[in-house]
Amino acid sequence: MPRSVRSAFLDALDVQPDPFQLQAMAALDEGRSVLVMAPTGSGKTFVADYAVARAVDAGTRAIYTTPLKALSNQKHRDLSARLGASTVGLITGDRVVNPGAPVLVVTTEVLRAMLYDGAAALSTLGAVILDEFHYLQDVERGAAWEEVVIHTPAHVPLVCLSATIPDVEAVHSWLVQVHGPTELVVAAERPVKLNHLYAIGNLHHATPLLLPVFLDEQMNSAAELLDGARRDTRGDGLRARDRDRPVPPERGDLIAHLRANDLAPIIWFVLSRAGCDSAVVECVESGLQLTDEAERVRIRALVSQALAPLSAGELRAIDAGRWQQALEAGVAAHHGGLAPVQREVVEAAFAEGLVKVAFATETLALGVNLPARTVVIDRVVRASGELLTAGEFAQLAGRAGRRGIDEVGHVVVPWSSHVPFHRVAALAGGHLAAIRSAFRVTPAMAANLVRICTPASAVAAVESSLRQHRALDHTAVLRTDLALRRAELEALGPEVAVASAPVAPAAPKRDDVLAAVSAGDVVVDSGAPARGPVVVLAVGRKRGAAYVEAIGSNGRRVQLTTSSLRGRPTVVGRLDLPEWEPTRRGHAQRAADALAQFEVPDVPVEAPPANGRPPKANGQRRRLVESIASLSALLTENTTGVRDELDRMIRLLERRGHVVNWTLTESGQAVRRLFHPSGLLLAECIAAGVMDDLDAPSLASAASWFTVRSRLGAPPSTGIATPELASRWTLVRDVTRSVQADELACGLPPTQHPEPALGVPLHRWASGAALDVALAGSGVLVGDVVREVRQVAELLEQVLTVPGKHQATAEQAVLALRRGAIVADDR
Structure with a gap:
């Protein structure tokens, strides 16, 4: 160049x-x-x-x-x-x-x-x-x-x-x-350094304590010491001394403290949409006011311009009045549950310095250009209880510090009773976990490979994946481990038989022998006589099994049980000891001294009886055999796993009639166009006529069955929109069961079953209803419907590429879905 x-x-x-x-x-x-x-x-x-x-x-x-x-x-x-x-x-x-x-x-x-x-x-x-x-x-x-x-x-x-x-x-x-x-x-160095802080609240004071997480590149021992006083909150009945214990700082107090120290603007990551919304409500209801009159005038102008295209119903649906009230106070939420136009205004207002605190989910950390002086990470644990990874923490923290404006960006983690300080420090200074490949062979991928590749080049393509590359990196280690385990197994020699000894039927059980010994008996384990003798002090039973309290020649107390013995307990003599008194000073030493003077006869090593435990070598052998089998299976998976996955997927496509002699059929052409987790199922449903002869609202509602997935905090099901769709839903269920059965037969995980979750509001919206009317009685948040409308429209764009009687209606459905607040920020 x-x-x-x-x-x-x-x-x-x-x-x-x-x-x-x-x-x-x-x-x-x-x-x-x-x-x-x-x-x-x-x-x-x-x-x-x-x-x-x-x-x-x-x-x-x-x-x-x-x-x-x-x-x-x-x-x-x-x-x-x-x-x-x-x-x-x-x-x-x-x-x-x-x-x-x-x-x-x-x-x-x-x-x-x-x-x-x-x-x-x-x-x-x-x-x-x-x-x-x-x-x-x-x-x-x-x-x-x-x-x-x-x-x-x-x-x-x-x-x-x-x-x-x-x-x-x-x-x-x-x-x-x-x-x-x-x-x-x-580039290892950030242009703007990060200062990690730990915010601790106190019931005596409104101003939280901000402590550095690291001092001289070491974890701050003072913060760790304060965290040692962690406790569960016990309500209003706290004693005076308890009021000095750490508590989570109040949001308003922490915001005020950060602003007083010139640490705004602030992005406050909450990790859930509901948490973001409740944080904004909490700030507004507390009377927090972070803007002056000139800033409020500018905010009104931004809001007025952005909301002008929306209808009265859409304004009611997005609760525009309360949303604007929060903006004018200088706080806002930013997450996928908002209408696109709302997110657009929040981003513009934050960029202009009008919004001082944005409560956001982690989506904001993925490249949206809204750096702040300070990032607060509300909790480093998700609602599901899963701790953030070091990579996820770094992604959130990376929003702190504006290049060319700030010399230092600040990352604040408030005290929490759920996560100790040392875990916070580990996240802030920890190393990222090894990268994991998410590559897997999907129906659309396999169908496309059939279309553009020979069988050999298709295998070469999937074996070019990062997943296969990482797997092959591990094969040398696996082969070395496998060779070592096989050498250890060979060194153990043949397995010792345990059930065929002719004396076994007449040999007393070890439990019976243990129960028969008495205080003063000198006992040797015939399976390991080198351990030396012990003198019995007392005999008892625990959960029905006999055990013996004894003293060894070193003066240490031991307990003999059937599981601790390698062979039979053999009585080789007796000592005249006083009754066992474990609390009496010097008793154990006197028993050991007497045992040291006892002349122990030779005890031959014996194999355990037929009803006894096999030798230790047999247990080692069994564990080695299991380890070798596991390593061999993992080695096979690492060398042929992706290829086998492709083979299984091709067999499934052949079984379902989408591939014949390495050629896509007409239905296979539909599968290759549907890059979606339910693409194969959707193609089968299209072929079965599920999408035929529906009007645009009904087609949009039916498409939504394939986009919603059960998850923590997912919206409730709104049911089936029309009787006609109810009959189509029955057909979808039949097709799903058939596809899942073949997937399992081919050794593949079954496609997740469709859900009718948001079909009713989708049907209303595509019919031309106002957004508030579409939502009425559903209990679904506007952001959930907005996101669902956009996902369904995107899926219908893929369905449009599949030939059939549904195409014209699908195009109408896309146009019916993409209107009003749904596309208000598309500019």
């Missing part, structure tokens, strides 16, 4: 690149891909923007991917402002803008579908940017990132960006192997 391109790029931005940015630019100039691992806010997107500039200058196309539609919309706006609207296009599940543009912003799933289809837009591809690359770990969506890497042509440079890839060298090795020369660029 000519030097002038870099010079023009740098001149236009008028910035001095950091060393890691220069390293990445040089790699791109030399035609290599780059994997950039740099902290949040350090300028990773600078590298992506340079890759875009190179592609545009060369007359090729740059595709910029993000994991979220909100991020795609934001990047489209940013690039359009810099490069011009005619240069930049956008394709997400919701919107298509200028798709023929030389710079195209898409979600990762959109690019995956383009690669499988061999889209014409890829014929001049010059760069692919994969933002938030650590998303390849996402359980539900991560496979799309790996598929993009596998199927992007080798001559096209990849720009992979992330702040939280733990074992980045392993990912880099995979990229080199799968895609070719790739430069690893790591």
